[in-house]
Amino acid sequence: MGSFSYSFFRLKNTIFFRIFMILFLSSITHRMNLCSNLPLADPSLPNLGSSYVLSSLKTIHLDGHFNFDNIYHAANDFGNRHHYLPSAILHPKSVSDISSTIKHIFEMGPATELTIAARGHGHSVQGQAQAHRGVVVNMESLQAPKTIVHTGKMPYADVSGGELWINILHESLKHGLAPKSWTDYLHLTVGGTLSNAGISGQAFRHGPQINNVYQLEVVTGKGDIITCSETQNADLFYGVLGGLGQFGIITRARISLEPAPKMVKCF
Numbered sequence: 359m360g361s362f363s364y365s366f367f368r369l370k371n372t373i374f375f376r377i378f379m380i381l382f383l384s385s386i387t388h389r390m391n392l393c394s395n396l397p398l399a400d401p402s403l404p405n406l407g408s409s410y411v412l413s414s415l416k417t418i419h420l421d422g423h424f425n426f427d428n429i430y431h432a433a434n435d436f437g438n439r440h441h442y443l444p445s446a447i448l449h450p451k452s453v454s455d456i457s458s459t460i461k462h463i464f465e466m467g468p469a470t471e472l473t474i475a476a477r478g479h480g481h482s483v484q485g486q487a488q489a490h491r492g493v494v495v496n497m498e499s500l501q502a503p504k505t506i507v508h509t510g511k512m513p514y515a516d517v518s519g520g521e522l523w524i525n526i527l528h529e530s531l532k533h534g535l536a537p538k539s540w541t542d543y544l545h546l547t548v549g550g551t552l553s554n555a556g557i558s559g560q561a562f563r564h565g566p567q568i569n570n571v572y573q574l575e576v577v578t579g580k581g582d583i584i585t586c587s588e589t590q591n592a593d594l595f596y597g598v599l600g601g602l603g604q605f606g607i608i609t610r611a612r613i614s615l616e617p618a619p620k621m622v623k624c625f
């Protein structure tokens with residue numbers, strides 16, 4: 359009886375401890391957010407006034423447009439736990455829309471406290487693609503130029519950072535080719551998964567998706583449009599790959615392809 363009640367209490371303590379740790383850890387993740395798009399109010403900076411900052415955005419010449427009203431969906435993601443409302447959403451139609459917007463905000467200086475976040479398909483779970491009172495760049499608006507497949511000995515595809523992997527698969531299959539490395543779920547954007555890693559069954563053979571990129575076009579935090587690869591601006595290349603959107607916005611990527619298998623085994 360004694361040993362029964364001892365093990366019973368030990369079991370209860372263990373369960374209590376586990377529940378406590380789950381609650382404790384989930385409260386930490388609630389407060390700690392690894393993305394730097396969250397409010398960072400600095401009292402030493404002069405307040406430029408949000409209406410002034412926002413109306414200045416309207417002066418930027420764009421191929422696409424800003425949305426200041428229909429912004430609520432950009433405060434949601436797949437995790438549905440973090441909801442940071444932006445002040446505006448940029449729907450870029452060109453890379454220069456993204457560059458001009460970032461340049462404009464950068465030149466206004468840190469006093470604006472305006473942050474920018476690229477949003478792919480919004481499948482993050484911790485608000486990583488959100489920008490509290492900032493600007494969310496809706497990368498799915500940037501789907502031009504379309505995916506271009508290059509055949510040959512080392513085939514590759516040039517794709518938009520806002521393109522979904524499912525569309526790249528369909529396009530490359532027309533040439534009997536397919537990307538080497540995948541995610542299991544294909545309704546994710548190129549920029550979204552290359553900012554993380556992009557992992558699936560083929561990662562054991564080819565590495566994650568970030569190992570299968572030849573070149574990137576990136577808009578930096580100053581608004582410069584830079585091409586980078588293993589041999590050209592390599593620091594930027596390796597910073598952006600797996601960089602959680604903190605080193606620049608991927609606007610185009612050169613993805614390595616291989617002959618598409620006739621059949622696959624999925625389990």
Ligand SMILES: Cc1cc2nc3c(=O)[nH]c(=O)nc-3n(C[C@H](O)[C@H](O)[C@H](O)COP(=O)(O)OP(=O)(O)OC[C@H]3O[C@@H](n4cnc5c(N)ncnc54)[C@H](O)[C@@H]3O)c2cc1C
Binds near residue numbers: 481497608
């Ligand atoms: C149902 C589901 C299935 C999943 N399956 C897999 C899987 O099989 N394998 C796997 O590896 N992962 C998987 N994931 C995780 C997924 O890869 C990541 O959450 C990914 O970031 C989501 O891509 P997204 O296009 O929705 O990006 P978002 O959630 O919109 O953005 C993710 C991050 O990338 C940044 N970002 C977005 N676009 C750009 C860009 N163009 N340039 C720079 N930064 C950018 C954002 O600011 C943010 O920090 C899955 C997630 C879900 C919800």
